[in-house]
Amino acid sequence: MTAATAQRQLPTVMAINEALRQLMREDPNVFLAGEDVALYGSVFGFSRGLLDEFGPERVVDTPISEAALVGLGVGAAATGLRPIIDIMFMDFMGVAMDQLVNQAAKMRYMFGGKARLPLTIHTMAGAGLNLAAQHSQSLEAWFCHVPGLKVVMASGPYEAKGLLIAAVRDESPVIVINHKALLGLAGPVPEEMYEIPLGQAAVVRPGTNFTIIATGRMVHESLAAAEQLREHGIDAEVIDPRSLVPLDTETLVASLRKTHRALVVHEAVRFGGFGAEIAAQLQEAAFDHLDAPIGRVGAPFSPVPFSPALEAHYVPNADRIAGEVLRLLGRAA
């Protein structure tokens, strides 16, 4: 990131837009397909203008048929194209799981390495907009458990662009997860194309005596928590894995070796979430360095409620994160 380009601020939605545009300019085999991504420019607005520039052959509105939509990507990728398939809400993966998990993820392996699937699945996760149980989920744990898929989660505009570019250029199926509540969040985004290498975590806030590992929107809540913790004399390091598969375990372990304590934070349901994998790995890799168990913050064990009064308690926030850090440090919050 050069100093000059770093100045330019873009909201996440425009960072995605720019990445798509540049990817399609770069490679004529790249196309975008999804429900209302063409004429309407996606219900989230991230593909506005692409139809005008690239035409209906490359920016494709599809029927409401998610299984066929993912299949469109699988078949096109297997025959030489580089599809970007948009599944509007991550919650809708339920109707497309077979194509993702039994076809896209396994094809290369089942065929003894003779298939190549440069397929990107883009989707929108997360709660916070009062969209209730079927439009607010964070289901990344499902995909992380499926060998053959790579999984990345963006925490802001810089990540959204860099991860999407890396995903589309990758030779394997990658699920790119953005968070609907971060679409308006602006930040510095270089104009040129750049990749965030899959499998490289970012130390978002260096610190010395506590490690917070957070994904997606929780990166911001964790940064806010770190500010709160400063007042308690705690200098928390915040790490954003960015890519969950492959996972940059090294960076996480290195931090833990330094701080001796860690908390994993995600917006997904805590029970059975990807945080469990990180926690399980960390306690194994750095057992002798631990001064406290690896903590986890996530959503409670319930569907996402509609009412703002409940959703506010459902989604983890800075207070809960800071509180959990203090608890792990043996102090009252």
Add this chain to the structure above:
Amino acid sequence: MTAATAQRQLPTVMAINEALRQLMREDPNVFLAGEDVALYGSVFGFSRGLLDEFGPERVVDTPISEAALVGLGVGAAATGLRPIIDIMFMDFMGVAMDQLVNQAAKMRYMFGGKARLPLTIHTMAGAGLNLAAQHSQSLEAWFCHVPGLKVVMASGPYEAKGLLIAAVRDESPVIVINHKALLGLAGPVPEEMYEIPLGQAAVVRPGTNFTIIATGRMVHESLAAAEQLREHGIDAEVIDPRSLVPLDTETLVASLRKTHRALVVHEAVRFGGFGAEIAAQLQEAAFDHLDAPIGRVGAPFSPVPFSPALEAHYVPNADRIAGEVLRLLGRAA
């Protein structure tokens, strides 16, 4: 289990058959629907004879339409029946995930507690029969991460019957997972109806200085590993959670407090598997009692291979489990 009935040995397939028969006799609202469960008695044979006894209204062959099949269960359960829906192979859940996860699991919550879904989904997991990547998976972690579903896994005939009866009598959606390679395994099964309460782990082999927590077929491999470990002077306790949601954390933690070391074993892919949740919970609940990190054994990060030569290395076995225990104890295997 009385001494008399305990004598009777049944293979798992017949234990399932008996449970289904007794459940259907007990309650006229119980019915079984699935692909080839009626006339053919299921491709695994567990529903043989049911059509003759209960007729085609209650033992229902369906088209190959898993989404509608689960929906059949959801709609029937919501309107007063007590359906048992068979999804032949767990791998096929991919085409029915939405009905399971967005409908069955969430309906009660979304409707503020006003719906009741006494729905049982029965399915067959596991590798070991050279059925390759799409007929061998263990995907329980997906379901455990979904609030609103309960999840149980049977490790033999006694468990298959008792868990199925408990599941069908439960008022919420329960996924009952059997293992196809255990269908022929015989063991004592009481003739009368009995429940294995959901949320109650079983200490399958009491031991003093190491805890092995294993599910499904891995219970047997773990028992074999425990025998191997005896020769090393290790007296391993083997625990079968039986129910993953709800999880009997207490029994697991109590054992760990006693043994100070634990290994979680499942046949599912290790990365992102349910073992991570157990490990993460245990290290948190019993941090001060741990003499070693919580270990995990599971399948490697690849789809299930077809070739017997590869599948033999894919599925965890007693040797690997024992080896991992010894490693955790700091000794060479």
Add this chain to the structure above:
Amino acid sequence: MPLSAETLRDLHRRMLRIRLFEEEAGRLSEAGRIPGALHLYVGEEAVAAGVAAHLGPGDQVTSTHRGHGHLVAVGGDFRQMFAELFGRATGYCRGKGGSMHIADMDLGMLGANGIVGGGPPIAVGAAFSNKYRKTQNVTACFFGDGASNEGSFHEAANMAGLYRLPLIFVCENNGFGEFTRQDRHQAIRDIADRAAGYGFPGIVVDGMDAVAVYEAAGEAIARARRGEGPTLLECKTYRFFDHVGVRGMGVVYRSDDEVRAWRERDPITLLERRLAELGILDEAGAAAVREAIQAEVREAVAFAEASPFPDPAALTEDVYAS
């Protein structure tokens, strides 16, 4: 056989209840007083009313994301509805469901559904249950033109046809799936044509004509109750507001002329005209009905706004039954 005055008045009242409920909900949403997403039914009232007028105790409805219309049509309670839209503890779903999951199990309204195509498989289950329990009940499954492209619709239709379930599939063909016009999401004109592929009749009806819907639905439902299996009833209709909320985001996907032309066939106006012609309800009469419903709406909104939000303790309740 011409419809009785009573039936016509009933249809009119059901439609007007939907309209006035929806218009108020739309206003409240635009004003930022209702959180989340609202998919309004305005313009399509004849469909829900014409079908619901044949339903009674023990019958069921599966709905869509555009579910208020269906719930009002089967007799949904305005208070609990508005309270739910406001996310209050007194709402139908204790505030947990909101617009997209509004339900009344006692009325057999098995829930609005945020998943396009989520309803048809559930409708199969409900209809199976009706048959299994040897009732004469039927299930009405509402779904959109867009939803007709989901695999779940296909599977459900095939199963319903195979088992000859007491079920009617009511396609609300409003010409769009979100912002995609029908001719850009399927290569057919009449979704009713798909019924032949499942072995039951498919019928096209003018979805702006409440009487036409009522009559066609009546036949289909009677057929279902007689045990003769499902029917696919395609109602050609139009939504007057945007896909979500009232006004759109400024992206043009249909012309003002088109909207205007359809609004000229406003199903309520059409029915009121007919009622007036038949001497069943004159302008004053219609105004009185309107005013009564309007009062009910006002009262319900007041009730909702005065209702408490759910207690945080409710967050993890209702996940499992016991």
Add this chain to the structure above:
Amino acid sequence: MPLSAETLRDLHRRMLRIRLFEEEAGRLSEAGRIPGALHLYVGEEAVAAGVAAHLGPGDQVTSTHRGHGHLVAVGGDFRQMFAELFGRATGYCRGKGGSMHIADMDLGMLGANGIVGGGPPIAVGAAFSNKYRKTQNVTACFFGDGASNEGSFHEAANMAGLYRLPLIFVCENNGFGEFTRQDRHQAIRDIADRAAGYGFPGIVVDGMDAVAVYEAAGEAIARARRGEGPTLLECKTYRFFDHVGVRGMGVVYRSDDEVRAWRERDPITLLERRLAELGILDEAGAAAVREAIQAEVREAVAFAEASPFPDPAALTEDVYAS
């Protein structure tokens, strides 16, 4: 226009190659020498052969769990096929796929599929790709009568019709989904009728008559290459062996008489009779073809059995491309 002798001989040879490959695979499976599940194509050869005879470089095929027939039909290599069935390192998939996932990407055979209905969405993608890349290539999507009830088929068919993709849907209607007869899994007789719901033609053809399949497939494929969109070609056929393997588990789901009646219409016998009548191939000629293929089978089996199993190190290879 009558088919040329060359075409007829080609059809015969393709069918016979499938038959002899399959019969040997069946024997090996029954003898316990091939692990896992084997779904044999015997009886249905006319379908794969009649379609594949029109395919060439750049065209694709998506297949089913019953996939050997399709792979042999498009020119699959016996050695790599047997080696794959035996789980050897020299197999098409290095032993990782087995019967249910056998594939030859170079031949455009995009894989057998263990998921019923797994193929149609992938076929849509391949056909989309052919169109996108402005080739004249087509994709043939094989699927069964049972698969026609999966939602994925519906979605794929709708999408293919909408985009007018160069795709032919070839329904192998063998009268059963596993052990469930067609009249117990759908309420229609001709699956071709479903095409109307997607806006393209549906055609029924005698799937035991290779010439009939060849002619109908030829028209459909030509249409697709001309950019006129998909066709659904339903081939009425029958499988001579059990759903899995050769002999069943003893559960009766069809009568011996029924099997016998269909066997009397063995597609290979029918074609050989025709070839003999036309003076194209006499008994001795047919025997010679048969013997040559048989030798190839023997050689391939020997190759497969002599091949090494994959190295354990291969276990975690091929998960990702790099």
